[in-house]
Amino acid sequence: MTRQPSQAPLDDALGRHREQLKQLFPLPPSRQAPSKVLRSAGITLLLALAVAALAWLNPTYKREHFATAVGERRAVLLNDGSRLLLDSATQVDIRWRLLSREVGLRAGQALFDVAPAVYRPFVVAAGLANVEVLGTLFNVRRLEHDEVRVTLARGQVKVEVPGAAQTPAVLMPGQQVDAIRGQLMPVAKVDASRAMAWKDDRIVFAQTPLGEAVALLRHYRTAPVRLDDPGLAALKVTGVFEAHKVDQLLDLLPSILPVAVLREQGGEVRIQRKPTGK
Template sequence: MSVSHSLPIPDDPHDAAAFWFARVRGGLMQEGDQTLLEQWLEQAPRHAQAYQDMEAMWSIAQATPDAAFKARLAQNTRPRAPQWGRRAFIAGLGSACAAAAGVAVLGPQRWLESEQYAQRYISRKGERLEQTLPDGSLISLNTDSAVHVSFYQSERRVVLEKGEAFFQVRSEVARPFNVDAGRAVIRVTGTRFNVRRDTDTVDVAVESGSVRVQSGSWWNSAYYDLVGQQGLRLGSGRFATVQSRNIEQMLAWRQGKAIFDAEPLEHIVAELNRYKEPGIVLHSPSLRGLRVTGVFNVNDPQAFLEVLPSLAPVVIVQGPDGRWGIAAR
């Protein structure tokens, strides 16, 4: 099986793995590249092993503080051109900085450029935060959310650490806007979309424009193209299904509302508990699947509790800890 490419692919398996890893991670893959990558991986077991080693180094790099990389780069006083080979990155780094190999292959897009802008934004429980970025893009954070924003000359990157965020991205074709949400990386140039990152899932929904969602390991990624009124949810599996979404319902949080359309009571309680302490307790397991429809103020769960007995056969009780509970009538 032969592999051909317009760019020179190194003969050394580790250097070739760095080449492919940089293209995948840097968003440089073009039409047909995924097939070429899969062919290269299948050529020999050492190819797949080399790529897995590159992934392992990247995982270590993600856990390494930025200061470690910056300190190392600051020691390199002699300017030199970026190289793809692993030897240019591993030699002399030592165990504390060995993870730089997994990052340095990203080239100028990441560590060989200086940050033009870096900021972390956090919203407290029950708080919504809106922030305009230097490029004119807008980020809205839902309750209990955190993002880290980094701007480079070639890339705008946001890491959604937890929670939920709505993005209104100012288009810059030459400088894409990437959102890293753990299980998924969302790549856009200009659009309006929502990303929610929970413990086990990532949910992406597009209000207008289009985005590309990448999931899975770097060497075996899946790609999904979403347009307005579409979304997907990624769980533990590699694949997801693109579906039509009720965007108005999903974005109701931006107006402080939660819209439920025959949703299980267990889901509703969990959703409202995102916004306020001490939270609501569902006492009766038989009520978990009880379906309720309504529009509620996320900042006033007491109003939900007051109206719930008129919608379902339940009673509201208050425990000694001050939390309100829902029990079967």
């Protein structure tokens, strides 16, 4: 029978020369198991997709609502340091989003003093118009029929009507723009202090059409004010009046314009054309 050579001498020789063999034939560097590499890459990809989805969805994490009654004025300090001053009969909804701050002006008018936040623009939606700003002082007023007026006192704002084939209007201080019937009107130069005089309890009319003036006065009375004759809407009103004394202004109208003011039971006021010869 042939005997196999003993393995012991060979093991002894390998043991004595193990270090020399390691230097002559170094082992390749250890590598992470393919399954672990793929798992790590998958987690990174999922995190990136989650962040991208959040940025795209821009989710709302908080909602607030503020309103004023007829004749009330209210100052609101927001969590980001922005300040709102709400005029009489005004309603705003605020949505705090991950990447933006959004205010919906449902009725009335408000003065916005916005705290800057480069990565979280402040957007006001009123009627069909959107106003976007990073930090500024501006006034937004809802007129009738979803029409909107934006007046800028400080900073810079962009006003646009989403879906309209128009270039957004970029306002500089002392400029104003109206959005009427889904279209932006030409930018006008104005005295911003007049548009914002209501914060000091004053209403300033400067060759203001009577129809527009009456629409504003409605926000300061619980009972309605009506123009019986649409032809009266183009008459111009000029003067400075106290916002809490709207009824005194209505009583003065016949001495300013060719109109008659009739008061009905319940407080309703009707403005009619003054009869000929009176």
